[in-house]
Amino acid sequence: MRDILPAEASYWKKLYREAEQLSEDYGYERIETPVLEETALYVRGVGKQTDIVEKEMYSFDTAGGEHVSLRPEGTAPIMRSYIHHGMLNRPQPVKLWYWSPMFRHDRPQSGRYREFWQFGCESLGDDDPVLDAQMAFLAWKTLKNAGVESVVQINSIGTLESRANYKNALVAYFRTKRHKLSEDDKKRLVKNPLRLLDSKEPEMQELKAEAPQIMDWLDEDSKAHFMQVLEYLDEAGVSYQLDPYLVRGLDYYTMTVFEVTPVSDNADVAKLALGGGGRYDGLAELLGSGRPVPACGFALGIERVVTRMKEAMPDLGAPEKRDVFVAQLGEQGRKKAFAIFEELRGSGIRAAEALSKKAIKAQMEIANKMGAKWAVIIGQKEVLDGTAIVRDMDAGTQEIVDARKVVQEIKKKLGKE
Structure with missing residues (x-):
């Protein structure tokens, strides 16, 4: 937990203004969901075997016997709100944005806290690849407008079917390397093999280089969808790199996934994700909608972005001059x-x-x-x-x-x- 002091508030203010302006210019409307939700929402939506649900959520029972959790991420509650309030009957896509606190019992890292803030956009009800590209663009452009140069790391993890076939190939490969895996990665191999590609264990980096790449397992529709996303990013002048091992850490993603990393001469800084997102066409059904709702979105970690803003604009925190x-x-x-x-x-x-x-x-x-x-x-x-x-x-x-x-x-x- 931490305080946001006046010397830092000017950075938060600038980032908020840029986020608000860009979101509303692109037709996104502000939404705010409850800080407390039923724990089952995140178990179903984020994934029972993810680190968020297994290790990081702040969950407790109320006096009335309800099992609730502090909000660890923004997408599942927004999809819950979309379903609950009948937004399926509005003109699609429904475009929403938020600036909200999240809570995770996470390992302390640079720019990451147990109470942290996110800015994000979600587009619900349309599967057009232009919306995937728009999400990556909005994340990249928000950072650029806030004075932070970044690169979009992007991949496609395909449909549930193509991903299942890839998962089998991945498991077969890592079983032959099981003796080199950490205890956590051995658990991931059994519970959620794709999360091996998201592992930060040092020995995993070398193993990943020889692992099967998901692009080789994508169906033709997934490949066509991804190529259109990249073409839109090319047209918009977005700086991006293909990352065949990028999977993201949440179970609800399908097709396009991306992260946004800072441009930096410091190799460690350049690896830090300032945010990420992608498409999650299967999330609505996981939450009991009874019908699929194609959707995509992204979120930026405010604290991490502000750290980069301080480096790029050290004078912004100086007291504001008065007339x-x-x-x-x-x-x-x-x-x-x-x-x-x-x-x-x-x-x-x-x-x-x-x-x-x-x-x-x-x-x-x-x-x-x-x-x-x-x-x-x-x-x-x-x-x-x-x-x-x-x-x-x-x-x-x-x-x-x-x-x-x-x-x-x-x-x-x-x-x-």
């Missing part, structure tokens, strides 16, 4: 400054104040630290005269103006009239 500082002297001056500050703010002027400070010197020091170009100063005399002092903070010169025209004068000096 004008409102200073005051005496109780009557403070009351008038209170009102003038709101007039300036309401007129779209970036103003600052330190109304709790009484000494004018201390206030001017704060104004300088905030980089204010102008100061509006109001004391007892100015209140009686109905005036205000406007000071040029760079030149040190000042003039007296009508208090009723302070906003107008400041706008003129800022060139905002």
